[in-house]
Amino acid sequence: MKLMRGYRFRREAFRMLKTFLVVWIAAFLIEAAMDWGRGVLPARPFLALAASACLFMLVAAVLFAIDWVIQSAERRHKNFPEHVEHVENGPRPR
Numbered sequence: 001m002k003l004m005r006g007y008r009f010r011r012e013a014f015r016m017l018k019t020f021l022v023v024w025i026a027a028f029l030i031e032a033a034m035d036w037g038r039g040v041l042p043a044r045p046f047l048a049l050a051a052s053a054c055l056f057m058l059v060a061a062v063l064f065a066i067d068w069v070i071q072s073a074e075r076r077h078k079n080f081p082e083h084v085e086h087v088e089n090g091p092r093p094r
Helices: 006-037 043-076
Strands: none
Touching: 006 043
16 A cells, blocks of 8 residues: 655645536536526526535535644654655655
């Protein structure tokens, strides 16, 4: 099993977060534009956007808690295992 260090986890998590936000907001805007184009008020898509934003903030809080746990564990254990090998993002301590 390969060790995933905290900074790599954070970098990948923020990259996925940015992609998700763009797709998420674009989907609601497209739905609202389609409703508006049909002559219907886009209240339902915007209400769904607000409700899912609350859920999204809850998920983000959990992810930041996981990140905090990883950072505190890295601060406590400054040495990494000896069996960690070279990976694509650069050499790891041996």
